[in-house]
Amino acid sequence: xxxxxxxxxxxxxxxxxxxxxxxxxxxxxxxxxxxxxxxxxxxxxxxxxxxxxxxxxxxxxxxxxxxxxxxxxxxxxxxxxxxxxxxxxxxxxxxxxxxxxxxxxxxxxxxxxxxxxxxxxxxxxxxxxxxxxxxxxxxxxxxxxxxxxxxxxxxxxxxxxxxxxxxxxxxxxxxxxxxxxxxxxxxxxxxxxxxxxxxxxxxxxxxxxxxxxxxxxxxxxxxxxxxxxxxxxxxxxxxxxxxxxxxxxxxxxxxxxxxxxxxxxx
Amino acid sequence: xxxxxxxxxxxxxxxxxxxxxxxxxxxxxxxxxxxxxxxxxxxxxxxxxxxxxxxxxxxxxxxxxxxxxxxxxxxxxxxxxxxxxxxxxxxxxxxxxxxxxxxxxxxxxxxxxxxxxxxxxxxxxxxxxxxxxxxxxxxxxxxxxxxxxxxxxxxxxxxxxxxxxxxxxxxxxxxxxxxxxxxxxxxxxxxxxxxxxxxxxxxxxxxxxxxxxxxxxxxxxxxxxxxxxxxxxxxxxxxxxxxxxxxxxxxxxxxxxxxxxxxxxxxxxxxxxxxxxxxxxxxxxxxxxxxxxxxxxxxxxxxxxxxxxxxxxxxxxxxxxxxxxxxxxxxxxxxxxxxxxxxxxxxxxxxxxxxxxxxxxxxxxxxxxxxxxxxxxxxxxxxxxxxxxxxxxxxxxxxxxxxxxxxxxxxxxxxxxxxxxxxxxxxxxxxxxxxxxxxxxxxxxxxxxxxxxxxxxxxxxxxxxxx
Numbered sequence: 001x002x003x004x005x006x007x008x009x010x011x012x013x014x015x016x017x018x019x020x021x022x023x024x025x026x027x028x029x030x031x032x033x034x035x036x037x038x039x040x041x042x043x044x045x046x047x048x049x050x051x052x053x054x055x056x057x058x059x060x061x062x063x064x065x066x067x068x069x070x071x072x073x074x075x076x077x078x079x080x081x082x083x084x085x086x087x088x089x090x091x092x093x094x095x096x097x098x099x100x101x102x103x104x105x106x107x108x109x110x111x112x113x114x115x116x117x118x119x120x121x122x123x124x125x126x127x128x129x130x131x132x133x134x135x136x137x138x139x140x141x142x143x144x145x146x147x148x149x150x151x152x153x154x155x156x157x158x159x160x161x162x163x164x165x166x167x168x169x170x171x172x173x174x175x176x177x178x179x180x181x182x183x184x185x186x187x188x189x190x191x192x193x194x195x196x197x198x199x200x201x202x203x204x205x206x207x208x209x210x211x212x213x214x215x216x217x218x219x220x221x222x223x224x225x226x227x228x229x230x231x232x233x234x235x236x237x238x239x240x241x242x243x244x245x246x247x248x249x250x251x252x253x254x255x256x257x258x259x260x261x262x263x264x265x266x
Numbered sequence: 267x268x269x270x271x272x273x274x275x276x277x278x279x280x281x282x283x284x285x286x287x288x289x290x291x292x293x294x295x296x297x298x299x300x301x302x303x304x305x306x307x308x309x310x311x312x313x314x315x316x317x318x319x320x321x322x323x324x325x326x327x328x329x330x331x332x333x334x335x336x337x338x339x340x341x342x343x344x345x346x347x348x349x350x351x352x353x354x355x356x357x358x359x360x361x362x363x364x365x366x367x368x369x370x371x372x373x374x375x376x377x378x379x380x381x382x383x384x385x386x387x388x389x390x391x392x393x394x395x396x397x398x399x400x401x402x403x404x405x406x407x408x409x410x411x412x413x414x415x416x417x418x419x420x421x422x423x424x425x426x427x428x429x430x431x432x433x434x435x436x437x438x439x440x441x442x443x444x445x446x447x448x449x450x451x452x453x454x455x456x457x458x459x460x461x462x463x464x465x466x467x468x469x470x471x472x473x474x475x476x477x478x479x480x481x482x483x484x485x486x487x488x489x490x491x492x493x494x495x496x497x498x499x500x501x502x503x504x505x506x507x508x509x510x511x512x513x514x515x516x517x518x519x520x521x522x523x524x525x526x527x528x529x530x531x532x533x534x535x536x537x538x539x540x541x542x543x544x545x546x547x548x549x550x551x552x553x554x555x556x557x558x559x560x561x562x563x564x565x566x567x568x569x570x571x572x573x574x575x576x577x578x579x580x581x582x583x584x585x586x587x588x589x590x591x592x593x594x595x596x597x598x599x600x601x602x603x604x605x606x607x608x609x610x611x612x613x614x615x616x617x618x619x620x621x622x623x624x625x626x627x628x629x630x631x632x633x634x635x636x637x638x639x640x641x642x643x644x645x646x647x648x649x650x651x652x653x654x655x656x657x658x659x660x661x662x663x664x665x666x667x668x669x670x671x672x673x674x675x676x677x678x679x680x681x682x683x684x685x686x687x688x689x690x691x692x693x694x695x696x697x698x699x700x701x702x703x704x705x706x707x708x709x710x711x712x713x714x715x716x717x718x719x720x721x722x723x724x725x726x727x728x729x730x731x732x733x
Contacts, residue, residue: 001676047411051684051688052684052687052688054680054684055685068415074693075684075687075688076687076688076689076690076691078688078691079687079688079689079690080690085687085688087688090685091679091681091684091685092684093682093685093686093699093700093703094703094704094706095702095703095704095705095706095707096699096700096702096703096706097465101686101689101699104691104695104699105686105690105691107691108690108691108695109689109690112690136451153706154703170689174689174690179470
């Protein structure tokens with residue numbers, strides 16, 4: 001029985017303004033869902049809310065991972081339960097060596113998942129260096145990244161493409177159950193997009209559920225979703241199979257606007 | 267063998283010297299001419315040093331308290347012991363050492379014997395043996411590394427030539443105080459062209475003298491020589507003394523290179539008011555690496571006066587102020603010759619209502635053409651109760667110079683915390699990573715074992731501070 005993320009009637013305020021107005025979604029391990037929608041529809045709000053950013057205030061609804069209420073957990077605990085967010089704009093942390101950080105994060109997440117509470121805590125044991133190195137190197141080569149890359153400071157001075165690859169590298173190492181990819185395609189040239197997509201495809205098998213958030217359907221040429229949802233004005237207004245992508249390509253979001261309510265500025 | 271015999275004789279002499287039956291010195295609080303004379307007499311000093319002390323006492327009395335920097339109004343000069351014999355210092359028992367300090371020793375994994383020493387209840391430290399082995403190596407090269415009291419007896423000519431020349435007693439009230447009552451500290455002489463590979467560490471020859479309240483350090487790097495001196499250690503040093511006021515003077519001659527590293531971690535009852543200054547002559551390089559974690563109040567601005575063309579100065583300063591601490595630190599560079607170069611990098615962190623300030627001076631004298639200076643100070647504030655200030659003083663009397671000054675203040679970013687936490691790392695561990703990352707440019711300059719301890723200390727200081 002695979003894991004399952006359930007989002008039910010989710011309402012979210014940002015700085016007092018309601019952005020999500022009752023979102024329903026269900027993502028199982030092994031499935032790829034694309035969540036599409038025009039700017040301002042609430043896509044990134046959903047991504048941050050699921051990952052547990054404190055700025056996003058949930059006013060109603062629930063988010064469950066295998067029946068456990070994620071909304072009661074901090075971002076760190078959600079990650080340890082198997083939620084992963086690939087950021088649209090990864091934050092630079094100067095002075096923090098990427099390899100050391102990854103080793104710590106991987107140790108905390110794995111320990112929590114193997115019920116090794118001691119190592120899940122701060123300053124707990126780290127997974128053996130040799131074992132970590134081996135995994136790191138294989139993930140690096142999968143993403144066609146040089147091993148020097150992880151000696152750099154986390155996201156500090158990375159190009160757009162490097163940042164996105166680094167996100168997928170982290171996903172590979174943390175082995176989440178459900179990954180939310182927030183506009184992972186934005187700012188990538190065609191070669192980088194292909195490498196990143198191949199990485200996602202290699203990881204999404206039976207063990208990973210993907211919620212792929214995107215504005216453009218370009219990435220869907222590389223990552224084939226099982227389901228497509230269209231988010232509009234804080235609600236999922238249409239859900240369907242892969243064929244929905246060609247409808248969008250043909251008609252654009254204007255069709256959604258005329259069909260489902262008032263036009264959205266910009 | 268002969269060296270060991272000399273050492274043995276010296277020890278006996280020292281023990282005899284402190285024999286309470288021969289001397290009737292009684293420690294008492296407060297400072298006057300009589301105390302200063304007794305200190306000098308206890309040490310059997312030559313007349314010139316006694317006179318120097320007495321002149322300094324006059325300066326101390328005459329000088330006003332600094333009216334800038336940290337608040338010193340609670341400092342009571344009458345309520346301080348200015349000189350204690352080693353035996354008086356060791357009078358404390360392990361039970362009297364505060365639990366917070368003991369717990370920190372536990373967390374740092376400091377060996378039992380060392381703990382007692384650091385807490386001020388032990389006399390000798392085990393690594394004395396290591397020190398003696400290293401000492402033989404240095405002696406072959408002609409390097410002198412002794413405590414300053416010993417230097418006055420054994421190297422009077424060198425001491426007399428340089429002592430008090432870089433920081434005269436008239437420099438400031440606390441330099442005058444130190445000059446009147448100094449005891450212990452390190453004396454280092456590195457002969458022409460000699461490069462000392464292993465950092466000289468006071469750590470290796472720790473003794474009660476060295477850890478005094480008013481230590482006095484003098485380092486002379488002769489032409490083309492090279493040395494790295496490491497002062498103190500990162501473990502918290504418990505002191506019942508409320509005032510620590512050191513003076514450090516360094517002379518870096520033509521083409522020589524000196525690096526001086528300090529990690530200060532006094533207990534939080536201590537006023538730490540220190541004057542550190544170096545002069546660098548032609549093509550010489552002076553580097554100060556100065557970390558401040560402990561103390562109630564610190565005022566310390568390591569200085570480099572570049573007096574020969576092509577001289578270089580580098581100052582790296584970290585201050586981490588927690589609850590109830592006011593750390594006023596920084597650096598001073600004076601370009602007194604053409605084509606001199608300086609860099610000041612300051613990283614200050616405040617948390618739990620602590621206050622840390624960068625205070626720095628950049629001065630370029632008329633005629634010092636072609637100088638370059640770059641000052642960068644970054645502050646990180648961990649919560650809204652804490653405070654950080656920057657006081658850069660810049661005096662430029664020459665047009666042909668290249669000066670850069672950058673300052674930044676940041677709060678520990680919600681976005682940075684969220685990013686790290688979204689990878690499964692707790693809020694506290696994430697904040698610790700951000701702080702360690704912030705000071706990383708400085709920590710990577712430390713010797714390995716210090717860097718490791720520094721990171722552990724930051725971890726300890728960070729515990730429970732966020733969230």
